[in-house]
Amino acid sequence: MPPAGEAGGLSLHLLHRWSALLALVLLGSAAWQALAEAATRKAAVALLVLLAVQLALGALTVISGFSLWLAIAHGVCAAALLAALASLLRR
Numbered sequence: 001m002p003p004a005g006e007a008g009g010l011s012l013h014l015l016h017r018w019s020a021l022l023a024l025v026l027l028g029s030a031a032w033q034a035l036a037e038a039a040t041r042k043a044a045v046a047l048l049v050l051l052a053v054q055l056a057l058g059a060l061t062v063i064s065g066f067s068l069w070l071a072i073a074h075g076v077c078a079a080a081l082l083a084a085l086a087s088l089l090r091r
Contacts, residue, residue, distance in 0.1 A: 024055065027047060027081075027085065028048065028051055031044040031051070039091050040088055040091045044088060046087070047084040057074040
């Protein structure tokens, strides 16, 4: 049981993990399907690579004890993921 006052933070942390897993499945599935078409292949590959990098950065952030630089890189990668998704949807 977490110390008093930390239960909300723990809940938020677990919510982030579960929503990240859902995003990984949904975005990974969409990117995988987009690989079949030449017009969307580059954006799909970018999305898959960024998903893998985002997963690694998220795990490393937790393992490192929430290193500021890894957390920043995790946020920047999230923005790049959004851009890759927008590029995929635009095609």
